[in-house]
Amino acid sequence: MEATTFLVVEAALGEQIHALLKGNGWLNPTLEPLRPSNGSIGFPLQGVQRSETVLNTVQQHLAIEATLLEGKTRYWPPMDPHHQLSEAAETWIRNHKLDVNVHDLLPTKWEKLGQLVLFPYELGQTKAWKEVAQHPMAEALWERMAHALKASSLGLQAPIANDTYRSAQVKMLTGSPDVRFSDHGITYAFDASKVMFSSGNITERRRIGAMNMQGEVVVDAYAGVGYYTFPMLVNAGAAHVHACEINPASLAGLKRGVEANGLGERITVHAGDNARSLEGLFETADRCHLGLLPSSEPVWEACLLALKPTGGVLHIHMNVEEEKIASWTSATVDYFQNLVAHHGLRFSVQPLHVERVKWFAPRVRHVVLDLSFRP
Numbered sequence: 001m002e003a004t005t006f007l008v009v010e011a012a013l014g015e016q017i018h019a020l021l022k023g024n025g026w027l028n029p030t031l032e033p034l035r036p037s038n039g040s041i042g043f044p045l046q047g048v049q050r051s052e053t054v055l056n057t058v059q060q061h062l063a064i065e066a067t068l069l070e071g072k073t074r075y076w077p078p079m080d081p082h083h084q085l086s087e088a089a090e091t092w093i094r095n096h097k098l099d100v101n102v103h104d105l106l107p108t109k110w111e112k113l114g115q116l117v118l119f120p121y122e123l124g125q126t127k128a129w130k131e132v133a134q135h136p137m138a139e140a141l142w143e144r145m146a147h148a149l150k151a152s153s154l155g156l157q158a159p160i161a162n163d164t165y166r167s168a169q170v171k172m173l174t175g176s177p178d179v180r181f182s183d184h185g186i187t188y189a190f191d192a193s194k195v196m197f198s199s200g201n202i203t204e205r206r207r208i209g210a211m212n213m214q215g216e217v218v219v220d221a222y223a224g225v226g227y228y229t230f231p232m233l234v235n236a237g238a239a240h241v242h243a244c245e246i247n248p249a250s251l252a253g254l255k256r257g258v259e260a261n262g263l264g265e266r267i268t269v270h271a272g273d274n275a276r277s278l279e280g281l282f283e284t285a286d287r288c289h290l291g292l293l294p295s296s297e298p299v300w301e302a303c304l305l306a307l308k309p310t311g312g313v314l315h316i317h318m319n320v321e322e323e324k325i326a327s328w329t330s331a332t333v334d335y336f337q338n339l340v341a342h343h344g345l346r347f348s349v350q351p352l353h354v355e356r357v358k359w360f361a362p363r364v365r366h367v368v369l370d371l372s373f374r375p
């Protein structure tokens with residue numbers, strides 16, 4: 001077997017790094033990870049030319065210690081999920097005597113939410129997929145594919161709707177869109193065909209969850225099904241979160257999550273437009289989370305006013321062109337300095353950190369700016 005480049009990190013961070021590598025298509029899923037020492041794990045990378053970029057992302061943007069290592073490993077025994085999937089599709093094609101290349105039906109990556117597997121939107125747009133989808137026995141293929149990935153339901157992703165709710169537009173192929181799963185000690189439960197759950201934001205969820213929010217009152221202006229609300233309560237130790245959410249389907253998921261995680265006393269759900277909810281949260285918060293893309297600007301002012309007179313922190317999500325991140329950051333600091341002056345607040349505005357969460361589109365990054373406001 002040829003030598004492969006491995007990204008070596010502390011074993012305790014393995015789950016987080018695995019999700020990052022897989023989400024970006026950097027992981028070679030056919031090879032087994034290495035265990036160079038007791039406390040470390042090495043993930044096989046795909047495309048040697050990208051190794052430095054991967055290392056750079058992990059070291060600089062996530063501040064995680066990592067190294068590259070050349071090594072040899074074996075293929076996953078007995079069969080990795082890609083092989084399972086390939087076998088399932090091949091069997092179905094053979095049974096139905098279709099003239100389709102199996103590789104045209106196989107995704108290189110997918111998302112798994114509990115028992116539901118979601119294939120990428122682009123796969124469903126191919127000629128081969130469309131041909132197979134019209135077959136009267138297509139459902140049997142979807143069932144086989146789901147089963148191959150140890151799931152019971154299968155769907156195709158679709159672009160997030162450009163509506164207020166940022167609704168999911170998953171096309172279900174078989175099974176139920178109702179999902180329930182745990183991530184980092186937190187249970188999420190919702191209808192994946194109605195609300196989005198961005199697995200690509202996993203590193204940001206972990207970053208937010210790793211902060212110290214002991215004793216803090218936090219406002220989550222765009223709570224969704226609790227993507228950040230729950231990590232702030234469960235992992236970061238926030239005393240109370242005011243969770244604003246407008247979409248009835250997300251509110252249903254949020255409430256299921258509150259119950260599943262036993263958070264009843266520590267959360268207030270504000271159903272409806274956050275513009276209204278935030279009026280009632282004047283000077284109550286130590287921190288506000290503003291998690292809407294492409295921009296959370298509609299609530300910048302209201303969230304500033306929601307901070308206690310002792311000040312606090314805003315986490316501002318935004319899509320920004322890569323080369324404009326620095327200028328956007330300083331323009332945003334200026335904007336808030338003007339708002340602070342306009343409202344006669346005596347805060348000093350300091351950028352604490354800019355987190356590059358993921359690529360949103362070519363050259364466009366999803367970033368989070370942590371801004372501190374202190375008297």
Ligand SMILES: C[S@@+](CC[C@H](N)C(=O)[O-])C[C@H]1O[C@@H](n2cnc3c(N)ncnc32)[C@H](O)[C@@H]1O
Binds near residue numbers: 221227244246293
């Ligand atoms: C992108 S999702 C947020 C999910 C999560 N913060 C994340 O980044 O994965 C945005 C959420 O904000 C909600 N939302 C959008 N506009 C809103 C408004 N004016 N008031 C309250 N919630 C709103 C949507 O329904 C949706 O659940």
